[in-house]
Amino acid sequence: MEELAPRIAAYLAHRMPAASNIEVSGISRIHGGASRETFRLRARWEEGGKQVERALILRRDPVASLIETERDLEYNAYRAFHPTGLPVPEPLYLETDLEWLDRPFFVMEQIEGCAAGSAFNDDPYGAHAEKIGRQFWTHLGHIAAADPDAIGFSANMEPVAPGECWSRELEKWEKVIDEDELVPQPVARAAIRWLKRNPPPPAEKISVVHGDYRTGNFLYDGEGNIRAILDWEMCHLGDPLEDVAWASDPLWAFRQPERPGGMIARKEAFRIWEEASGMKIDPVRLRWWEIFNSLKGLAIWISAGKEYQTGANRDPVLAFSSWYCTDVHDRVLAKRLAALSKEARQ
Numbered sequence: 001m002e003e004l005a006p007r008i009a010a011y012l013a014h015r016m017p018a019a020s021n022i023e024v025s026g027i028s029r030i031h032g033g034a035s036r037e038t039f040r041l042r043a044r045w046e047e048g049g050k051q052v053e054r055a056l057i058l059r060r061d062p063v064a065s066l067i068e069t070e071r072d073l074e075y076n077a078y079r080a081f082h083p084t085g086l087p088v089p090e091p092l093y094l095e096t097d098l099e100w101l102d103r104p105f106f107v108m109e110q111i112e113g114c115a116a117g118s119a120f121n122d123d124p125y126g127a128h129a130e131k132i133g134r135q136f137w138t139h140l141g142h143i144a145a146a147d148p149d150a151i152g153f154s155a156n157m158e159p160v161a162p163g164e165c166w167s168r169e170l171e172k173w174e175k176v177i178d179e180d181e182l183v184p185q186p187v188a189r190a191a192i193r194w195l196k197r198n199p200p201p202p203a204e205k206i207s208v209v210h211g212d213y214r215t216g217n218f219l220y221d222g223e224g225n226i227r228a229i230l231d232w233e234m235c236h237l238g239d240p241l242e243d244v245a246w247a248s249d250p251l252w253a254f255r256q257p258e259r260p261g262g263m264i265a266r267k268e269a270f271r272i273w274e275e276a277s278g279m280k281i282d283p284v285r286l287r288w289w290e291i292f293n294s295l296k297g298l299a300i301w302i303s304a305g306k307e308y309q310t311g312a313n314r315d316p317v318l319a320f321s322s323w324y325c326t327d328v329h330d331r332v333l334a335k336r337l338a339a340l341s342k343e344a345r346q
Contacts, residue, residue, distance in 0.1 A: 002027060004039070004101070008058065011100045012043055012107075015093050019045040019052070030057075031315060036071070036233065037062045040110055055110035057089065061103040062313070072096075073157070075106045077208075077232035080153040086142060087218075088229050111228040114219035117262065119252045120324075124215060124262040128224030133263025134272060135226045136218070140247060141276025144207045144240035153208050157237055162202035165238040170195055170292060176299040180306040187330045188302075190337055191295045200288035203239035204279050211235050213243045215252045215261035244273060244281065245289035250332050251297060251325060291340075294333045301326040 005024040013022050022045040030038040036059040044053045061071060071094070078091035089108040096104045117124035117132075125132050148154040160168055174192055177185060211234030219228040248260035248269065260266055270281050305322030307313040 005041075007101055008041065009043070011093075011095065012045070014100075016045070016047070019047045021046045031317065036060065036074075055112050056092070057108050057110045058105055059108070060101055060105035063103075071104050071106055071233075073235060074233045075108075076155065077153060077210075077235045078108060080151040080208075081143075081146070081229075084142075084146065084151060086139060086229065087227055088232075111219050114221050114227050116217070116219055116230075117215050119215045119261070120254050121262065122254060122256070124254075125220075125224070128220070129259075129263050131224040132220055132226060133261070133269065136247075136261065136263055137269045137272040138276045139226065139229060140210075140213055140243055141273045141278075143210060143213070144243065144273075144277040144279065146208055148206070148208050148237055153235075154237060160206060160237050162204075162206060162239070165203050165206070165242070166195075166200050166288065166292070169238065169242065169296075173292075173296045173299040177302055180299075180303045182302075182306055182309060185298065185302065187333050187337075188295060188298050191291055191298075191333050194337060194340065195288065195292055195295065198288065200239075200285045201282060203241070203285075204282070205240070206237050207240040209236050209238040209240065209242050211243070211246075213247050214249070215263075239285065239289065240277065240279065241281065241285050241289045242293070244270070245286060246293045246296070249290070249293050249297065251294075251328050291333070291336055294329045294336070297329045298326060298333070301329065 004027055008027075009022045009024045012024070013019065016022070022043065024041055024043050027039055027041045030040060039058045039060070040055070041058060042053060042055050044051065046052070059071065059074070075091050075094045078088050081088050082090055089111055092107045092109065094106040095101075098104070123129070146153070148157075170192070177188055177192075181188075210229070210232060212231050213229070217229070217231040218226050219230065220226050248266060250257045252261045253259060254262060256262060258266055260269055263269070264272075274280055301321045304318040305326070308315075308318040308322060
């Protein structure tokens with residue numbers, strides 16, 4: 001991996017003409033990402049007669065990607081939210097010229113001295129669960145409350161009408177299943193039929209949707225302070241309840257569905273979100289997005305299986321996702337669909 005060091009140093013020299021004697025060291029891969037190769041590194045240089053050192057993160061497009069996303073959308077999400085006070089890393093450089101590292105990439109600050117909670121742990125946050133949970137749902141409310149145009153998030157994004165959010169997202173993830181399934185997916189197909197037959201009410205407003213807001217996708221320090229909200233690669237404009245449903249999906253609760261993400265009680269979480277967002281959670285819309293998000297999860301795990309099976313990506317995380325997460329979401333969807341069927345008969 002150290003062969004990347006001189007190339008990254010050359011790029012930083014290109015972007016920082018006032019810097020000299022740039023050195024890059026300590027490059028290491030952070031595994032587990034589905035749509036980017038992520039590296040941590042340290043850069044040292046001289047500028048203005050002083051020695052400067054900074055810890056950085058580099059996110060590069062992989063040769064094969066589980067989820068096809070645009071790196072400029074992810075970068076722009078950091079750029080839009082960083083000035084607002086939302087805890088996100090400072091974005092530094094976005095590069096699409098292939099001459100530097102063969103593939104597009106972007107560079108941002110590294111948040112040090114923090115950890116990411118595990119989604120598959122009975123008690124991922126220990127004594128800090130309540131404190132982190134309050135911050136987690138408050139930040140999600142603030143994301144929903146933000147004006148996408150005012151903060152520059154919606155620049156170059158295709159607009160969507162409040163009544164069309166659901167159909168656009170369903171079409172997108174149904175296509176993923178169509179293209180990537182290795183075996184028939186009867187539970188997913190049943191969910192798709194229900195979702196199409198029972199469209200939700202229009203979104204209360206068009207908001208920023210993070211797309212993967214959940215346990216494991218933020219960093220917190222030793223005092224239980226959330227320092228960075230990460231992994232914006234699936235961000236888009238849409239119904240804010242999409243994020244609420246994904247954040248509270250049973251998969252992230254790991255045997256504790258009453259405590260989404262292993263943090264605070266579901267009822268309290270939703271109350272905090274409503275207060276921070278200024279919106280009310282419509283139970284009918286939420287139910288639709290809950291069904292949808294378990295289907296979206298299945299689509300992601302189905303893609304993981306295909307990528308691993310075909311050898312396009314040999315990260316063992318994909319094999320685990322294809323096996324364990326597919327089973328969980330199949331069971332969640334089957335249970336939810338059965339309950340809906342029973343409700344319809346009564």
